[in-house]
Amino acid sequence: MTLQLATPPRHASPKRARPGRRMSRFDLRGMPYLLVSPYFLLFAVFGIFPLLYTFWLSLYDAELAGDREFAGLSNYAKLIVDADFWNAVFNTVGIFVPATVPQIILALLLANALNKRLRGRLFWRLGVLLPMVTSVVAVAVVFSQLYSRDYGLFNWILGLVGIEPIAWQNEKWSSWIAIATMVDWRWTGYNAIILLAAMQTIPKDLYEAAAIDGASPRRQFWQITLPMLRPTIVFVVFISTIGGLTLFTEPVMFEGEQIMTGGTTGQYQTVAMFIVEQAFRGSFQIGYASAAAWLLFVLILFGTMINYWFTRRIGGAR
Amino acid sequence: MITRQPVNRLWDAGALTKVVLTVALLLSAYPVYYMFIMATRTNDDALDTPPPMLPGGNLGENVERLLSTEDAYFLTGLVNSAIVATTVTVSVVLISTLAGFAFAKLRFRGSKILLGTILVTMMVPLQQMGIVPLYELMVTLGWTGKLQAVILPFLVNGFGVFMMTQYASQAVPDELVEAARVDGASTLGIYRRVILPALRPGMAVLALLVFMQTWNEFMWPLIVLLPENPVVQTSIAALNQAHGTDYVMLFTGTAASVLPLFVVFVLFGRQIVGGLMEGAVKA
Numbered sequence: 001m002t003l004q005l006a007t008p009p010r011h012a013s014p015k016r017a018r019p020g021r022r023m024s025r026f027d028l029r030g031m032p033y034l035l036v037s038p039y040f041l042l043f044a045v046f047g048i049f050p051l052l053y054t055f056w057l058s059l060y061d062a063e064l065a066g067d068r069e070f071a072g073l074s075n076y077a078k079l080i081v082d083a084d085f086w087n088a089v090f091n092t093v094g095i096f097v098p099a100t101v102p103q104i105i106l107a108l109l110l111a112n113a114l115n116k117r118l119r120g121r122l123f124w125r126l127g128v129l130l131p132m133v134t135s136v137v138a139v140a141v142v143f144s145q146l147y148s149r150d151y152g153l154f155n156w157i158l159g160l161v162g163i164e165p166i167a168w169q170n171e172k173w174s175s176w177i178a179i180a181t182m183v184d185w186r187w188t189g190y191n192a193i194i195l196l197a198a199m200q201t202i203p204k205d206l207y208e209a210a211a212i213d214g215a216s217p218r219r220q221f222w223q224i225t226l227p228m229l230r231p232t233i234v235f236v237v238f239i240s241t242i243g244g245l246t247l248f249t250e251p252v253m254f255e256g257e258q259i260m261t262g263g264t265t266g267q268y269q270t271v272a273m274f275i276v277e278q279a280f281r282g283s284f285q286i287g288y289a290s291a292a293a294w295l296l297f298v299l300i301l302f303g304t305m306i307n308y309w310f311t312r313r314i315g316g317a318r
Numbered sequence: 319m320i321t322r323q324p325v326n327r328l329w330d331a332g333a334l335t336k337v338v339l340t341v342a343l344l345l346s347a348y349p350v351y352y353m354f355i356m357a358t359r360t361n362d363d364a365l366d367t368p369p370p371m372l373p374g375g376n377l378g379e380n381v382e383r384l385l386s387t388e389d390a391y392f393l394t395g396l397v398n399s400a401i402v403a404t405t406v407t408v409s410v411v412l413i414s415t416l417a418g419f420a421f422a423k424l425r426f427r428g429s430k431i432l433l434g435t436i437l438v439t440m441m442v443p444l445q446q447m448g449i450v451p452l453y454e455l456m457v458t459l460g461w462t463g464k465l466q467a468v469i470l471p472f473l474v475n476g477f478g479v480f481m482m483t484q485y486a487s488q489a490v491p492d493e494l495v496e497a498a499r500v501d502g503a504s505t506l507g508i509y510r511r512v513i514l515p516a517l518r519p520g521m522a523v524l525a526l527l528v529f530m531q532t533w534n535e536f537m538w539p540l541i542v543l544l545p546e547n548p549v550v551q552t553s554i555a556a557l558n559q560a561h562g563t564d565y566v567m568l569f570t571g572t573a574a575s576v577l578p579l580f581v582v583f584v585l586f587g588r589q590i591v592g593g594l595m596e597g598a599v600k601a
Contacts, residue, residue, distance in 0.1 A: 027504050032420040032425075032426035035424070036421070039414070039474075042473045046444075046474050051444065051447055053450075125591045126587045129590070133530065135533060137555065141572045142350075145364075152367075153369055185345070185346075193591065248537045272446055276537070276541065289450055293447045297447055
């Protein structure tokens, strides 16, 4: 493969014999399908099939490696009144909001700063991207330590202003904040770079004209930058929504043990953890877990729509 | 040289900008710095508040303890992650350039619909949604606990196809493809001699992103692999579970797990930033 790259790229040699008619017919008509087929074959086996099979399974009362019996929509009916499921949904949304809103706002601020005339541009950009290069598991290990009750940095700082040490794991609100900051920390810089790229495509003339009209930098930001960035903000929010609503690694590592309960009373169990707990820990209820997976998908669709509606209004045409 | 009048002060980096960026940089760097410092310290130091700011002399001992902690299989995990991430990266780049070439430069029935399907399914969290069937599939194939179980599902990477399609449609002029056709080049010949050379910068960026993404995978390996044959992330999770109070050893493992990514980042940082920014504008 790599050897082929070394061949001179310029021109195809004109001296090559023309291939036979039939061959070239296939070459034009069939070859494109052959080229895209590796992707679609893998996609069918490891993408579409699992997705549809999950739905089929969700209609069965099924255990991992056990009996299965058709159950209609009863898994969904049970889920809708399952307090543990709703607790997981509540936690997921509760972590998602503080993991996303500050992230996008800070990313905008950071992108705006990076967009100024600066010395050492690459240095600053690499600096804000550093968290993205740190693996999620590593981030969770480090932050769990920073949030430790007795020896953590955060409690030490709070202690300086006279606040008693917080057992971050124990309460809903505190565990949500701890987990959300892990997400914020890892993704803010990445989003800033994406937003920066979009900012740089905004024609400078717009700002020149606004400056001549006497618009302050702040006004220019609200009236020009933000509206022009809207498609990119939609994109960034979109990606964050999918990532945020399927959150798994951070809370699992925060818990330390891989039991998926999300704390002693499930105070930070997310929906993804709930699915894994149902299917692979203890009860092995794969039918039930599959129904939960589809409801998670509905939640994502719903979340995406709300965010889309909300983001469209940002800096909207007033 | 013409100096524009009036000069828009918006673009000058004022004191506030520099403060914002410096604070951002410190916040970005501190947790990473803390991780490396802890890897060189003792467990007594780890409990100091405020946490130590300077490296200690305990790195060698921590590494030794990490490697001799048998139930974590850390070295195995590191090697497995290297194998998995490399295989996935090479395959995804190859699959994506083939498909990207077809979508960007060849005309065929249904190409719009196929590309649209990829875009739509990029938005579906396939791994989380399909985790149970994927697991059953691996059981049926007898692949649970084996590396192919964590390689094959990650080859489905719609983002790669999308990125290479975008890249090919901009980096390769249609005339070049036409000229090669007139010269009698076959489709595969065009791919090899015209497309691949032009795609090389984009392929490099895609490779870096896919490598980082695969190195990072956690949920699926946790489900399908066994503790004695882990990838590096699940090995750290095992360390965290069984030896969570041996902080400095845990941090040594964690630091070792991000080191390969940091090396890549330092060597190719410019390309990564460039690739991300280009991709963002095209998206």
